[in-house]
Amino acid sequence: MGDNALPNRSFKEQRFWDEFLVARDGLPFEWYAQWSDLFPLLERHCGLNPQLSPLPAVLIPGCGNSELSSAMYDHGFTNITNIDFSRSVIMEMMRRNIRDRPMMFWKVMDMTEMQFSNDSFDYILDKGALDAVLGQADEDHASGKRFLSEVKRVLRPLGKYACITLAESHVIGLLLSTFRHGWQVAVYQVPIAQASSKLKPLLFAATKETTSNLSLISYNLSSDLHAQNIAAIEKENALRRRGPEFRDFEKLQPSRRSVLTLGGTFKAIVLDAKIGQAVTPDACAVFLVPKAKAHEWLYSSEEGQWQVVESAKAARLIMVYLETDCQTATELQNLLSPLVRELVPLDCDSGVPFLLPHDGVCKGTLLEEIDSPLTGTMLVEDVVSSDKKKAFFRRLFFKRNPNLIQSEALLTPTNGFRRVGSKKKNKHGKETAAQRRQNTTDEMKVDHSYLASPYHEGMVAGLSLIATKIESCVSSKEQIRVMIVGLGAGLLPMFLYKHFPFNSIEVVELDPVVADLAKRHFGFVEDDRMQLRLGDGLAAVDAIAKQEMEEQANSENTRHKLHILLIDADSSDPSNGLSCPPEEFLLETFLRSAKAALEPEGILVINVVSRAREPHIQADQRMCKIFSEVYSLQVDEDVNRVVFGLPQPSNLRDSTAIFNAGVLLKKVAGQFASWDKGPNVKDVLKKIKRIK
Template identity: 30%
Template sequence: MSLLPRTAEEFSSAEYWERFFKKRGEKSFEWYGDYNKLCGVLHKYIKVQDTVLVVGCGNSELSEQMYDVGYKNLTNIDISETVVSHMNQRNAERRPGLTFQQVDATQTPYEDASYQATLDKGTLDAMASEEEGALARSMLTEVGRVLRVGGRYVCVTLAQESVIRLAVEHFVQLGWAVRMHCLQEERGKEEDSFALPVFVLVCTKFRQPMPTPILEMCLGEDGAPTRLTQVAELLSAVREHQAYSVLRKRLRTGTDACSNLSLTLCHVKTGLPRYTLTVQDSPPGAKVPRQHQFAIFIVPQGSETAWLYSSSEGRKQLAASANFRRLVIVAMHRNQEYTDMLAVQSELSPVVMDLAPPGIPANQQVPFLSVGGDLGWREEVSRGVSELSGEYCVENVKGEDGQLYRRLVFLSNAALVQSESRLVPTNTPSSHKKKTKKKVKPTAAPTASPASLSVDSGFLCCAHHEVMVASLAMLGVGTPQSKDVPLSVLLVGLGGGGLPQFLRDFVPNVTVEVVELDPMVLEVAKEWFGFRPDDRLIVTLGDGLERISALEEEGGRLFDVIMFDVDSKDSTVGMSCPPAAFVQSSILQKVCKLLTPRGVFALNLVCRDSALRKSVLERVSAVFPTILSKSIEEEVNEVLLCSRGESQASDAARIHPSLHGAASSLQTALCANRPATSTGPHIDIAELLKDLKVE
């Protein structure tokens, strides 16, 4: 039969503890650790000569060990008659000055201000579970009464949120100073320890209540205190330490190739996120060299959102290529300064062994891996706040291909690049070189200053944009028959304006209307991404759904191509692009009515939920008889190319030959129509139209 409580309420029951100690007998019960674990913090706050009241002492050896090292003024109380009798008998000869009394901690007989310290190991946790904390509040009131000015309540606790909130709020209201110590388990002892860390709450009584709360958090017994301003911040810090301790034990006692565990390390002084660490284990049975047990991979600045580092599939591929039993992938955060690789290694070295796999010695040398041994380069050029999308930043980064790129990132989802363009020196013809996945060592800084850089309008950074452009081949754009035939495009979603500007600059006879909900996005596109509307490229500010409905109601205007490239702000659903409302049957039917007979509907779909994707496809196919899909390599994106006409092809093998000639014609037309200021377009239509799938 288990001697541990079955329910929380039993902790505060006198009958439970009476049964507990009778069954346990002579064996001491060291709740939350013994003297050896706690002595450092106890000696810090309780002097040897202090008069100390130990509440809920149980049959712990803690008071006996403190007595043996010089604490002779200890008064131990417990609600259990059995344990008090046993402890008095056990210490009668060896420790005659150590007294144990059967006393209810909520109603003590001691005079006001009669003790210099009160020591509590687990009693607060036991009492706080009963009667919505009424017993605990009564005990804390007694603690405050019997302590002298300058006295301390030292409480060893697991810091369950409801318990610690009760105690901290109680003493803050009294104007006391409150400090929390998180005692981490020693490395190598995780297998025998609690998953949750032990905390020590230290509350100091002042003569005059403090008008402003003093709240502090310390890591370890000697850690420097971090000052906090609100109780909620202290509780949050406690939760973070608890989560880290659970994660640490999980990592040090087992491996799991599918877990994708991650944690964020913050700057000690500012509290801002500095590193995000993601753990990737090798699958069971993987042939890993004996010397390849554990390594740290530093992601270059500006590459955090790349598929290889940001997706579960990409990290698995990275770990497989590195071939270590455990690979910790480290991403650096914006608004933080990093000197060089050596400094980053030095900063991370003290904590990485917490994440080591089972069996790794504490003094193991851990290799740090990187791309070319460089930290990469990132420069923020603008920051602002959108009323619709929140805080954003525009930044220049150096890609792993050595090229410079400009990005728009909404900080509410910093792992997602909202828009990206390649930069080239102003008035210098852009290179024909297409972005490559080959990793080369980048230089530490750009060769041109930001002021002398401009956006390369012939280069599309997003692969799904390239597929959308390639879909124009389905309309025969560029063929002799299409010469001088106008082409109208409706695009929902502006971003940095790269896609609509490419269409305007390179596609013959095209007019483009872009619908953008956020006015700030338009301003950013103009200021930082070289977006220049004109009579062939107009922007309508407003809701895309409302614009589609209005166009359908007005009638008389049709489009050859309608493109949806808009992301969802709701991260709770399994589809991040487009918002669910854009693929409802009623909207899809309106889109269909707005297309010319030859028209194509191009939908950028990002959906990780297979059931949800199936539902979307069913709705789209109910409106559009022909649907072709193109999955983006190393991305979650796929592009659905939908047309109104019945398809005569039942499989992709019949589609590719019919598109081959059209792809060549479109390629020729794009090159012939390019503006004089660009050497683009950097796009291969035939390659993009390979591997189309009939849905």
């Protein structure tokens, strides 16, 4: 056998083998070893003996034109079935053997879809078949997996699968992971008589046991020739030796959630995906939870953790809670890999990725990081979009709620271009933090004609529900009073200020540091139409409600009620599942005050952000209890919704009426300012649903 005769193209194609047979003019081709090399090994380690009674039923898959089966037949093994998907090969081998070996069978068959019943054979002798069907490491291995699945199916209890293989890493890896529970496995070197051969094949011998025990793999290999294979076997044995506390994690158990400690230090939660969740079968991932995020609902509650599992699409997710945020991802992976290995399912035959929470944004320049006694640490960043347009945005984050972009503003060049070469620097030729902020401000400005946040678009488009009242007030020159609780970067107030003829927009913000950031970085302004009040939004709304009730008791006409009340505040305690608003704004006491503070034809708008379902359900129930009509707009899957409440019934009987109201809203706004970059009101209103 010459090594240069080995085929080197796609072994998976039937056409290739037909052409190969023609090219060799019918001469037999032996993969890896001759029968004389193999028989002593198979006899000693697989019990293959022609004296057995009855004679063992032997299957040779992917037989090709090898003389292996004819040599076995002549040795006394007459109950042999050969299969190959090449018809020309099978016809040639039948013609060659039918007279001298009449009891041997030859069948045209795909070895990945065998047409045999279960438990049909005592021995399956695979000489290069698995190597051929698997191909190269970077090829699709589905065919190889199907073949081994068929091997396990058609082999009888106590039957043996003998695989002669070159044992490349992807091949040995698949063999080790496939033959685990209920298989006794051993690996040996194949002695090659031809000293000139460069091939170093192995015998992988797997015996089908009658129990589902997990046994260690025995092997007899030269450490010089097979160091890589020995390492793979030892790694597999390390998994099989896992301690009693980890034995339960060898197999996936749908819906299992287990809390344990790794290495005496790291808290870990093992979650096996629930039945019906869209996951990659047998895929396992490690999800690292930074210390700063551990308290958040998504990682601290069971419901949130199951959502992470679904998002990761892992059959098993191992959530590891970190004790420090200072280590790099590489350091953490090196530290944790030996610890989580005990928790990886034995059937996981792919790599185990390490995942970290991320917001999917392209980070740019950090303009400022500032601490507030009320809000905590806040960051202002300039970022660039990852699309071809490369749009510039400015973002405000609260570290207490890092998964939520508090505000996002579109930046446009001042005077239509970015200045180049005019940056201010210190005496060392470098920018200080203050100079960097000033230089960025000089070059770019916030575009208040654009709303980058979808929920802001929804809040604005939802004002269509009172478009008739807004149009009536504009026509009669009646003052339209708006209150916004929660300033953020001031982008929602500034859009309303720029696009609507609202006479009085009052923004209530609890934190003066937030107010300062909005003015310095996001272009928020105060004048006779826009006022900023530093204080508690709950108290501000309650004051209007109480004043209204007092004036009604005194039979006086009130001029202080609101037409529009928007709640756009984030929660300082996301552990209860609510990111926005603070829970107090969804209680019945506040909702009653809000209704009392509104004109009969006014509207309450609340941005609700929660990964948990219960806060959304409660918000709807309470709104429906207090308000005459309630509408809901889904912004981000099941997480972000905008809820609208009308104090009295409207004339919006159907979707057509709501659509016409949207047209009216844009018409009124268009008389005041251009709507070129405003939200697509028509598309947003299609998503609004009336829930009462």
